Amino acid sequence: MAGYDFAAIEKKWQEYWEKHGTFVQPNPGEQGFVERPKYYVLDMFPYPSGAGLHVGHPEGYTATDIVARYRRMQGFNVLHPMGYDSFGLPAEQYAVEQGVHPRVTTARNIANIERQIRMFGFSYDWSRRVATTDVEYYRWTQWIFLQLYNSWFDPEVNAARPIAELEAKLQSGQFVVNLSGDLVPNISPNKIPDLNLQAVGMGNLKFYELEADQRHRLIDEYRLAYQAEVPVNWCPMLGTVLANEEVTNEGRSDRGNFPVYRRPLRQWMLRITAYADRLIDDLGVLDWPEPIKAMQRNWIGKSVGAEVDFPLESVGTEEWFERRGRGMPAAPELDVIRVFTTRPDTLFGATYMVLAPEHELVAEITTPQQKQEVEAYVQAAKNKSELERSAESKDKTGVFTGAYAINPVTRQAIPIWVADYVMMGYGTGAIMAVPAHDTRDMEFAEKFALPIVQVVQPTAGQDWRGFIDDGVAINSGHYDGLPTSDIKQQITDDLHKAGLGKQAVNYKLRDWLFSRQRYWGEPFPIVHCPACGTVALPESALPLMLPEMDDFSPAASEDPNALPSPPLAKATEWLNTTCPRCGGPARRETNTMPQWAGSCWYFLRYLDPRNDKQLVDPAIEAYWMGSECVGKPAGPTNRATPTRGTAAPGCDEREKGQHGGVDLYVGGAEHAVLHLLYARFWHKVLFDLGHVSTVEPFGKLFNQGMIRSFAYRDRRGMCIGYDDIDFSGDKPRLKATGEELIESVEKMSKSLKNVVNPDVVIAGYGADTFRLYEMFMGPLDASKPWNTRDVPGVHRFCQRVWRMICGSEDMAALIKDQSDAQVEKALHKLIKKVSEDVEAMKFNTAIAAMMEFVNLVYKTGAISKDQAQRFMLVVAPFTPHLAEELWSMLGHSQSLAHEAWPKYDEALLEELTVELPVQVNGKIRGRVVVPVDATQEQVLALALADAKVAAAVEGKTVVKRIVVPGRMVNIVVK
RNA sequence: GCCGAAGUGGCGGAAUUGGCAGACGCGCAGGAUUCAAAAUCCUGUUGGGCUCACACCCAGUGAGGGUUCGAUUCCCUCCUUCGGCACCA
Known part of the structure; x- marks a missing residue:
């Protein structure tokens, strides 16, 4: 009998699957579709980098492939697609450097990475492949942008609604515009307490009283996609602005490590903050790892507290306080400092105030004596880069403005300072400082000798100075003796009655900065018309294709003051167009969308990838994303009344937490916040507008751990490559000199000489061994070190399985006519174990059980043909090529991919x-x-x-x- | 600094609800096979003590304490590593 020729076997079966369309999964309504329960198992699609596949990629892909193959054998219709997140900076940077069009390099990289992915024999339905750079794909990315642009967030229903509804409400007078230009409901205040849109009482404008362009601009302010002048991370060397998350702690660009400067620029923004509460609340229904949920909650950073007004000393008279008794204005007057605090209970301990350097009142209130010093400080803060700001974060700086404000409860005048430890971007850009019970305020007060007054008594005898936890009120007038939580509530109520404060909520989450000044991204379907302003293209004008350009490089500059100059501005023929509204000359938007855009919805396009009428057919979407639990056939989904927070009836315990969306989504934890938050946001918008049937895109999420590897250094700290190391003794030694080396586990990187290339491993041992090794290393969600020396161990298992069925030169096959009772019992135990472990994503112990079974067969020396067949079905999800080959040798002419998963008899196990x-x-x-x-x-x-x-x-x-x-x-x- | 995850043989790791610590694999040692080697098959392998050996005894899951008949598992304190956030009022 021939030996285990993995290279030939793997090639043979990959060709077989491709030729027979073994893994092509028809949609409902298509030919070949069989009505069965569905299972959607998804991988985070890769960015096709020039470096190709990394050993980390196949880890998740193998896990999902095992689940996909297992579910298929269990009789599910399995959706298991793959695609490419192919827009983005690296392709463009490479293209600029090499003078090749990004489309060319992208195509080349996709071809290479797909060749690598296909080597593993994953059971993807390749007919559903998408790439975010395909025109037919980004057409729908642009379409979703239009949905965002043509919607607003209606706080009354806590959901996105068509912008036309806002216009109608304004026209009918249901909403009006107040003196500060804000939109307010034309109803009694306080009806919508969270809205921050309380009427000031008089001076409201009716919509129809506004000029046409005023109306246009007003409406634009409320869109989910809007333009705003915001402080952004401007990176002149990349010629683009960057999202906060693309900037490192050191204030440099994530890609390229170039300096980044903070400056105000007009940009496209997406109103993700409107969804902050829903993004937090709906985490509750998701079957996700708790740490990931915690990271998202943290990122959104909801804090509940109060806004409190401090009048300047010059106006804070008895009469002022009396006047305030009539109510607190929506926006503070120019002689009032409004602060946000999560600790209104410490108000009696507020001994000074701090304004952010960018705060508009700084210039107003600074006294002539302090003017020079304050201006110098503000100017210095402005010129500081992110780098300098973080470098100096330890030491507090600030200057006194010379002005005083009145503490609204103590009625004492307290000094107002300017300091850069207060940021304009959070809360109101001003704080009340309570040095006794806030670490930062205490540091500042100690440095500048400001008074420190205790207002919280610790309950467990700690020192009150710097005590920031809950305790009991002290030195707080008639509130003395109240526990922190009680005084918080009471003082907030009292402030509200006195018109001095109100409960308020703040989020760390900012609106999503959505534009980039680059070529290789989706163009915005927007034109700028001198007559009509910003105008969206109609859906019929999509796709808006990227123009062909010879020079698509952005204007890179080392000058921090250089202005953005997007490459698209140079495509003059493309740039100049006509306004879809008035027909006059207009210019196209020259920004492009960030890389996150395409990955926000790719899992929806897989469902119906060639649909040229719709993003996805609603019936198909309902089938694959449906909220019925696993194991039950998906029925029609009620789009109008989604059931949030309740499990579908008939689910057993294991299936609770299934509220629709992708049934299993596997990827690295590096996307814990951004991709997963952005995608959830888009999905909720699409849900609100009736385009999808579930409130959440990913019902169950699993994060694979990072694969790192051993790095070796000599005593000078030089990294040594594996080829130069002698591993034969008890300690790793340098081959040349015998010097003992220091071992550590690190992320793979070229400089550490510890990178493992999947191609090399597959060439040496085959894809089945590779898959098996990565699953056997340890728990899928744990970070673990790759150790090439362990690979032969699992390869040996493949060999033993082969020889068990086929024998070898010096060993007869173990297939016998009679079946051994002990083996039969072990097989049932194995089937049970593997079934349970696969469902729990515990692949390492499933493999260990398969090894034990094979060891038993070797010991017994006998396995019947029938037992061998069932065993092949059990190993098939893990080592599919090997299993298929042996299955066919056992006399089958067709793939085992759709064979029924073997059953076990519980009675036999007793x-x-x-x-x-x-x-x-x-x-x-x-x-x-x-x-x-x-x-x-x-x-x-x-x-x-x-x-x-x-x-x-x-x-x-x-x-x-x-x-x-x-x-x-x-x-x-x- | 804050939040999260983890720490078990020479190595990767296993251990159901608090119930036999070290499954499985690597490595190592011994044996069989072989002219020999590789490969393969079999046996052993936490450390220490004692023993010709079997047996037996003691210690043991980062450190220290606690709860319990019983703790890798639960609680408290501390140490280390990794991941995330970082003046967020």
Whole structure:
């Protein structure tokens, strides 16, 4: 019999699957579709980089492939697609450097990475492949942008609604515009407390009283996609602005490590903040790892507290406070400092205030004596780059403005300072400083000798200075003695009645900066018309294709003051167009969308990838994303009344938490916040507008751990490549000199010389071995080190499976005519174990069980043909090529991919007797074999009859007897 | 600094609800096979003590304490590593 020729086998079966369309999954309504329960198992699609596949990629892909193959054998319709996140900076940077069009390099990189992915024999339905750079794909990315642009967030229904509804409400007078230009409902204030849109009482404008362009601009302010002048991270060397998350802690660009400067620029923004509460609340229904949910909650950063007004000393008279009794204005007057605090209970301890350097009142209130110093400080803060700001973060700086404000509860004048430890971007850009109970305020107060007043008494005798936890109020007037939580509530109510404050909520989450000044991204379907302003293209004008350009490089500059100059501005023919509204000359938007755009919805396009009428057919979307639980056939989904927070009826325990969306989504934890938050946001918008049927895109999420590898350094700290190391002894040594090397586990990187290339491993051992090794290394969600020296171990298992069926030169095959009862029992145990482990994503222990089974067969020396076939079905999800080949050798002419998953007989697994350890005082002294149905008394009698147990008990008093059925016996003696 | 995850043999790791610590694999040692080697098959392998050996005894899951008949598992304190956030009022 021929040996295990993995290279030939793997090629053969990959070609077979491709030729027979084994993994093509038809949609409902298509030819070949069979009505069955569905399972959507998704991988985070890769960015096709020039470097190709990394050993980290196939880890998740193998896990999902095992699940996909297992579910298919269980009789599910399995959707298992793959595609490419192919827009983005690296392709463009490379293209600029090499002078090749990004489309060319992107195509080349996709071809290479797909070749690599295909080597693993994953059961993807390749007919559904998409790439975000395909025109037919980004057409729909642009379409979703239009949905965002043509919607607003209606706080009354807490959802996105068509912008036309806002216009209608304004036209009908249901909403009006107040003096500060804000939109307010034309109803009594306080009806919508969270809206921050309270009417000021008089001076409201009716919509129809506004000029046409005013109306246009007003409406634009409320769109989910809007333009705003915001402080952005401007990177002149990349010629683009960057999102906060693309900037490192050191204030440099994530890609390229170039300096980044903070400056205000007009940009496209997406109103993700409107969804902050829903993004937090809906985490509750998701079957996601808790740490990831925590990271998202953290990122959104909701804090509940109060806004409190402090009048300047010059106006804070008795009359002012009396006047305030009539109500708190929506926006503070120019002689009032509004602060946000999460600790209104510490108001009596506010001994000074701090304004952010960018705060508009700084210039207003600074006294002439302090003017020079303050201006210098503000100017210096402005010129600081992110780098400098973080470098100086330890040491507090600031200057006194010379002005004072009145603490609204103590009625004492407190000094107002300017300091850059207060940021304009959070809260109101001003704080009340309570140095006794806030670490930062205390540092500042100590440095500048400002008064520190205790207002919280710690309950457990700690020092009150710097005590930031909850305690009991002290030095707080009639609030003294109240626990922190009570005084918070009461003082907030009292402030509200006095018109001095109100409950308020703040988020760390900012609106999503959505434009980039680059070529290789989706163009915005927007034109700028001198007559009509910003105008969206109609859907019929999509796709808006990127223009062909010879020079698509952005204007890179080392000058921090250089202006953005997007490459698209140079495509003059493309740039100049006509306004879709008035037909006059207009210019196209020259920004492009960020890389995150395409990955926000790719899982929806897989469902119906060639649909040229719709993003996705609603019936198909409902089938694959449907919220019915696993195992039940998907029925029609009620789009109008989605059931949030309730499990579908008929789900068993395991299936709770299934509220629709992708049934299993696997990827790295590096996308814990951004991709997953952005995608959830888009999905909710699409849900609100009726384009999808579920509130969440990904019902179950699993994060694979990072694969790192051993790095070796000599005593000078130089990294040594594996080829130069002698591993034969007990310690790794340098081959050349025998010097002992220091081992550590690190991320793979060229400089550490510890990179493992999947191509090389596959060439040496085959894809089945590679898959098996990555799954056997340890738990999927743990970070673990790659160790090439362990690979032969799992390869040996493949060899043993092969020889078990086929034999070898010096070993006969173990296939026998009779079946061994012990093997039969072990096989049932194995089927049960693997089924449970695959469902729990515990692939490493499933593989260990398969190894044990094979070891048993070797020991027994016999496996029947029937048993061998069932075993092939069990290993098939893990090592599909090997299993297919042996399956066909066992006499089958068709793939096993759609064979039924083997069943096990619970009755066969039941034992007649069980061996129990017998402990005396918690120490094991003996073992007894007892019938499984023995009574406690019988077990005890047998246990005490054991010679060693009897010896240990001899001469002592038995105090207690513990029998855990089927587990152990413990006898406590004195 | 804050939040999260983790720490078990020479190495990767296993251990159901608090119930036999070290499954499985690597490595190592010994044996079989072989002219020999590789490969393969079999056996052993936490450390220490004692023993010709079997047996037996003691210690042991980062460190220290606690709860319990019994703790890798639960609680407290501390140490280390990794991931995330970072003056967020």
